[in-house]
Amino acid sequence: ETGVTQTPRHLVMGMTNKKSLKCEQHLGHNAMYWYKQSAKKPLELMFVYSLEERVENNSVPSRFSPECPNSSHLFLHLHTLQPEDSALYLCASSQDRQGAETQYFGPGTRLLVL
Amino acid sequence: GQNIDQPTEMTATEGAIVQINCTYQTSGFNGLFWYQQHAGEAPTFLSYNVLDGLEEKGRFSSFLSRSKGYSYLLLKELQMKDSASYLCAVRDGDYKLSFGAGTTVTVRA
Numbered sequence: 001e002t003g004v005t006q007t008p009r010h011l012v013m014g015m016t017n018k019k020s021l022k023c024e025q026h027l028g029h030n031a032m033y034w035y036k037q038s039a040k041k042p043l044e045l046m047f048v049y050s051l052e053e054r055v056e057n058n059s060v061p062s063r064f065s066p067e068c069p070n071s072s073h074l075f076l077h078l079h080t081l082q083p084e085d086s087a088l089y090l091c092a093s094s095q096d097r098q099g100a101e102t103q104y105f106g107p108g109t110r111l112l113v114l
Numbered sequence: 115g116q117n118i119d120q121p122t123e124m125t126a127t128e129g130a131i132v133q134i135n136c137t138y139q140t141s142g143f144n145g146l147f148w149y150q151q152h153a154g155e156a157p158t159f160l161s162y163n164v165l166d167g168l169e170e171k172g173r174f175s176s177f178l179s180r181s182k183g184y185s186y187l188l189l190k191e192l193q194m195k196d197s198a199s200y201l202c203a204v205r206d207g208d209y210k211l212s213f214g215a216g217t218t219v220t221v222r223a
Binding site for chain 1: 118122154155156157201203210211213216
């Protein structure tokens with residue numbers, strides 16, 4: 001089983017739609033992350049969960065709503081998005097928040113908002 | 115805020131060596147990471163430096179100077195499959211990573 005999986009891989013939605021992105025990690029990690037990657041821009045950290053508790057909300061608009069029901073699953077609920085929200089959304093996980101542990105990334109969801 | 119700079123693009127020939135520089139100014143420092151990202155794929159971990167000096171891993175090496183806020187990733191014996199984006203990231207606390215915009219390396223035959 002691949003370490004970190006994300007579904008769907010591609011998503012096209014209108015500004016009035018509601019959709020959810022799903023991330024699942026099979027590595028036994030305790031921390032999970034959502035990042036946004038726009039063309040030619042650095043990865044932007046959106047949310048961090050550690051042991052299912054949200055520990056960071058990086059000034060993300062409320063039209064993005066994360067959910068972490070357990071340490072293996074992470075969701076990003078989307079509603080009334082804007083065209084500028086079109087980007088690659090990457091999920092990552094790490095063993096814990098501390099130490100020298102690297103983050104392992106999923107393949108991402110390519111989102112297009114029309 | 116965090117400031118991490120790396121060149122936008124580099125081109126090199128198969129079999130050659132390429133050095134990707136990264137300079138950073140961050141509020142804290144708890145390690146520097148290099149990731150490789152092929153188009154349409156997830157970033158994958160390449161290297162981690164927390165102390166000054168050179169870390170070597172096969173064809174890839176990474177160097178860190180904390181006093182200068184500087185790192186480089188050295189790719190030796192370039193292969194076509196090394197064409198990708200290389201991301202420099204600094205951890206400024208216990209978990210938060212701040213990324214540079216990435217350097218796109220194109221390897222030509």
